Amino acid sequence: MITDAQRFQPFSEEPIRLIDQSGAWLGAFPCDLDDATLHAMYRHLVLARAVDERLVLLQRLGKISFTASAAGHEAAQVGTAHALRVGRDWIFPYYRDTALAIAVGWPLVELFGQMMGTRADAARGRQMPAHPGSRDLRIFTVASPIASHLPAATGTAIAQKLAGAGDATVCTFGDGATSEGDWHAALNFAGAQGAPIVFVCENNRYAISVDLRHQTGSDGLAVKAHAYGMPGYLVDGMDLLACYYVMRSLLEAARDGLGPALVEMTVYRYGPHSSADDDSVYRDPAEVAAWRERDPIVRFRRFLTARGGWDEAAERELRAAVTRTVDEAVEAAEAAGPVPVEWLFDDVSSRPTPQLERQRERFRAARRAAGEDVAD
Amino acid sequence: MITDAQRFQPFSEEPIRLIDQSGAWLGAFPCDLDDATLHAMYRHLVLARAVDERLVLLQRLGKISFTASAAGHEAAQVGTAHALRVGRDWIFPYYRDTALAIAVGWPLVELFGQMMGTRADAARGRQMPAHPGSRDLRIFTVASPIASHLPAATGTAIAQKLAGAGDATVCTFGDGATSEGDWHAALNFAGAQGAPIVFVCENNRYAISVDLRHQTGSDGLAVKAHAYGMPGYLVDGMDLLACYYVMRSLLEAARDGLGPALVEMTVYRYGPHSSADDDSVYRDPAEVAAWRERDPIVRFRRFLTARGGWDEAAERELRAAVTRTVDEAVEAAEAAGPVPVEWLFDDVSSRPTPQLERQRERFRAARRAAGEDVAD
């Protein structure tokens, strides 16, 4: 239930914020979450950061081919995740949403399996790292082409509206994504149909090296909602509770038939765009350092501490548990072993075409002729 | 030179209007155009309507295969045309812009040649009717795919900015076009680059049968400019002088380096979408009749009459001259004769590929074998 005080104003000049840097609560309403929930949120932040760091490490060790760090985006993603009804609402994420996937419960073994392309990957090793997906959790499997998932998200939301079960969809993307034609097509169709969907922009102000000023002439991204007849909200994306409450109220509004919304969460990515990037070419280290000062995890911990019920001991225990969890997951994912070569021929369509069958036969024959192990 | 009073407010609730239905001037500044200019504008309105009616007739007679009437859009188009510096500024029109093309001076023989696909068509009979284009007039040849010309228009405007010669671009389209991804891509890039371009939406509230409510959730179309950091103007598109003055001031601003703008001109199409359409299925005849009452040509004539210098005799003379001009142009365009069959192989690329050469040879041989006249 959303109280009146928990409804927010669209198109505000200043980002919506509920906790300040020191951890103090700024809200016009009391935080109505219990300790268990708040601690679960914090655990997700810490776990996501730990996973992130491990992925960077695994990439350096050559165990995974690529990683796109979510560090700096965690509050936005975890706040969003907790506002969802997991398993009912649909999630259309993008490649940087590992914290979101973790916070809705994506099993870590699947996560690392996906990253390593082993048999632990529910998607059978089909995609490069950082492409989450889960049928059970209604996470629409990530595709690399920027913004290409948005029209599908709108379609799912329209289907939800037709089904009338009061479910909603969340669709996330970066600031760069807002320039794509598909982004426009999706928001416009959702607006025209009043579909129950919240579009969430994780605005870290860079699309690889291209800064926001080269990306668009608009003053921020929330204002783009004007073009679709939906409200646009500017939110401090380093403030987990601001993200959570805004998303909770908008999802409830969507479920109530009030239609779509656009949320801009201002975040920062601490790492390079990906393991293939060198951000020193286009970002001032001082800028990165300044944003590091505003680490979303630190801020939320301060809030917990200030509120009471969180102390050094709890912190130590959490960190140790998280490390164990990550260690175990990595190990299990790796132990699952590589996917067989011939899996490459499966899942193209409901039944393989005669054309593909023939290709597979010739492939097998060539391997046999070369003395390669066909079973593998 | 634009005076302060001739600058308009973006994002107004009410459309910008300078002449009322009775022909009375409403402007906060005096109309600074001389009689010759005003009469030339009127002549273009009348000529465009006459051409339009002739095209409908020619289509019914089977002399052209298709027509897309501009009736109801004339004031918007002629007003826009007169604000341009013909031959310097670039024009990226769409298929309904016959009045615009006529008003910037597209020779009527070329026009009818294009419509009939005869040798009088400067584009050699390559496209269906209603696809104007002219190198001399800098009219970028119309392509059928909606909104596909917008990114090119932005590119030309960026090139103009780089050239620094103070030229600008006008790009027109319908309300339906605003939903395409290309539309978004073009406005966004123009906004980011501050390119000297004015985007003009001829909003007749229908895309074939789809009304604006199904097209977008936004409140009108001018507000979409918010998404690109440019001003958006709502203009009464049945008011030639409102269109003219708004365009004049925005083109001057663009030339002065103040960047792009979006203009929504509210118009109505009196006819069906095209000769292939039956609008009675989706439009209330009463709605059409109500808009016919507000005919832009009648309104402008009332303005001229009220102002003095235009009377029945002038009107009669104009009508007779226009009919003669149209008659002559149709005749000349038809007399030019059909384009040769083998022209179909030309202008694909700077030099024909060996592949195409071979296809042409086989085509010729087959025709010869069938006893067809190869020369034709």
Next chain:
Amino acid sequence: MALQTYVQTIARTLMEEMRRDERVVLLGQDVGRRGGVFLATEHLFDAFGPDRVIDTPLSEAAIIGAAVGMAVHGLRPVAEIQFADYVFPGFDQLVSQAAKLRYRSGGAFTAPMVVRMPAGGGVKGGHHHSQNPEAHFVHTPGLQVVYPSTPSDARGCLQTAVRGDDPVVFLEPKRLYRASKEEVPRDVDQLLPVGVGVRRREGDDVVLVSYGASMRETLQAAEALAQQGIAADVIDLRWLMPWDQALVLERVAAVGRVVLVSEAPHSGSMLSEVAATIAEEVLDMLEAPPLRVSGFDTPYPYAQDRAYLPGPNRILYAVQQVLDY
């Protein structure tokens, strides 16, 4: 049974499928009150209302992409692209999303959906209302592609497509929309299996392979040949991916001479695939080269609308060449 045109058959079949399965929804530009610009969705808005017959904004990416999302949520969307030429703004949604969804999710998600589009020339539409883009889809693994040439085939293939579990690109020969009429059964299932072609005529002198709109000219050519005492075996591929390799190879091997007909541009076309496969698989049985009679490597022209099409004369010329070889 009364005669029914191709386009009426589409509308009727959609009506039946929507009655049969309430998960079937339509979306596209003007598919609602207007009933489609060709009337391929006539009466459906009145019958099923705006929730199941959805007029969309003017965006092919929105149409195709939303269909993917609807399919993922359990609906069976049938999307209309107003002209096949206008699929390109939504091409990425077909290629990057619809076609690859099953694969990239390891089978977790699928996109059972149909994307209908009127294709082909001969209607004085110029190059943006006349194209035949099937080769692009055939070259996109994950898509099924079908281009039926008759009303009853259209019905059978549409039933199969709507009830199947894959994204299907469904091309309709717009110049046959009204020109092609047949007695078409109603209210009975007549699903035509995926990937199965059909012999339209039997003969031992030459095999003609075609599909879609060009079937008409191909059959006209076969008729003209028959007058000259030449018996053509005529294969209508119907499905272009998968396509009926077995049937084509069997007939070509038996007859030894083959001419392939379609109106898409020559280079890199569906015909190139069929010809390459023939050369690969039954080379020794060929008495003459497999010749392609196709559109040209030019945009589709306006004034020479008919000349561009592979008409009977061009087909006959090629047949003469393979017979004289």
Next chain:
Amino acid sequence: MALQTYVQTIARTLMEEMRRDERVVLLGQDVGRRGGVFLATEHLFDAFGPDRVIDTPLSEAAIIGAAVGMAVHGLRPVAEIQFADYVFPGFDQLVSQAAKLRYRSGGAFTAPMVVRMPAGGGVKGGHHHSQNPEAHFVHTPGLQVVYPSTPSDARGCLQTAVRGDDPVVFLEPKRLYRASKEEVPRDVDQLLPVGVGVRRREGDDVVLVSYGASMRETLQAAEALAQQGIAADVIDLRWLMPWDQALVLERVAAVGRVVLVSEAPHSGSMLSEVAATIAEEVLDMLEAPPLRVSGFDTPYPYAQDRAYLPGPNRILYAVQQVLDY
């Protein structure tokens, strides 16, 4: 002369072309300060500034479409698509605008522009960073298509493309960006004519035809064959539209056996076109069927990144088949 990688050659050639002709401008995502994600535009932003090296918004339609408009205004734009897989959101701009502009305007307007895009697999990028979309362009009349396999070819073809009067799709084999090194001349013109292929090896036992990234494996296979005493004639097509039909037909006619290699999906590929043309034109000279060794009719996989590619073993197997035939 020092060795220069493929990607360095692209950057250097662009530098020279921009110095030579101030109408040459670059646009794309990250082409500016970042120098391109593969560094194919390294140093150019510093040398020419933001007016001539334009970082664009994240929209391929904006990039390709704006290039058309720039070209129309007299510039010579070179657009970068970050990965060939991402051309599809801008595909309509290529197909409907760039390719058809000259034709539809009767020659009044042209679009002299180059659209560069790294293509191909073998980089563990999964299906959205590995595709080879050349067949789509080959089937689009009005586009020139080139896919050079070596640094010096890349240089010669890029010079030709930038100075030509047509829209050119310029594919670059990304897995050879660093792997392929050569001594490449600088500051001299070395334009390679449109549509002309090259023989990389001479031999009389079998002809191997390939292009782009797959040239490497094709040459490896030829080397292995040489070890076995089998002499392969190796043709690098370089240009895919127009392509060097004369050279291919001449060699295939002379040798009688041919294997075609490329990593794009099998059905409807460039190889299908070459094979079909061979069958059409030199059937009687064939001692064995023209075999295609290609990618598969699946999206490009991730885990089996290498297995998907037509590697030497698969090529050798096909050669053995045509030799044993």
